[in-house]
Amino acid sequence: MAGDSRTSEIEARGSNETDKRLGQELAQAQARFAENPFSSARRRDLIEIHKSIGKRYLKHGDKQAALAHYEEMLMHYEGLCRHHKSQCEIEHEICICQIEVGDLRRALGDEVGALVAYGEALTICEKLVASEPQNSCFQRALVIAKWRTAELDSPNNKRLLQNTHDHLLSLQGRGELKEEDIWMIDAIKEQLMANGPSCSVWQKVRSFFLPDA
Structure with a gap:
């Protein structure tokens, strides 16, 4: 002792x-x-x-x-x-930081503020993927930004979840989805079949970028 x-x-x-x-x-x-x-x-x-x-x-x-x-x-x-002048990598860092900020706001109960951050990340990621569709880091960030936005955007929840699920299947079909990310496909399918994000899924995905608190 x-x-x-x-x-x-x-x-x-x-x-x-x-x-x-x-x-x-x-x-x-x-x-x-x-x-x-x-x-x-x-x-x-x-x-x-x-x-x-x-x-x-x-x-x-x-x-x-x-x-x-x-x-x-x-x-x-x-x-x-x-x-x-060369902004793509910096914008990718901004996207990740926006998701981290959104996760912290969400954990603190500020879902409106979290949705704003996720929405900003989504806008940036869509632009990055449009400019460099073969960039796996940009694609992954876009998937996560869509997923996060879907969970808090109730009117568009099903549409965004389905879009995210289809995006992952497309990446998998092209051999561009990393093995450690394949679990996301079933996790989103689980959410699509339910009426909202499950607690177990949120606990798993909440630390995409942030260290475990």
Whole structure:
């Protein structure tokens, strides 16, 4: 028992030191960015630090604090997009971040805010897939954005779910669906046969991008 207590104290101290270090790194990165807000490298530094801090809050179960950092990430991704001619990869990062933001809002009970984020992701993914239909990362993000939107868009739920299911079957038929994603086909079919998303499915898909909280 004494050994367990000692281990817990060490872990807590290490965690506090990490939090302090990340806080200092964030302050320094913010100061550097303020000196040159047109620097993509400095904006990238801020994104990575916000991501690290956001994941730590998720690990400790503080979704509200994590959301604040993911929304900061989103703002900086959008800033990168405004200053780059080659935007596809940045827009893909924005799409993923929008889905992450949507997942956090949904977990916090803000389904309206989540639907807005999913809708933004869907719009971006449709554009990316239209420009590069062979890009598997873009296709996967589009599938997830459609699925997420379908679950919260009640008037269009069945249509969007069916569209997502057909999209997955099409990818599978062309040999472009990864083996680890094949389960999605049956999961969406299950939802189509039900009256809404099952709890078990949401628990599984909620961590497409976000680390387990």
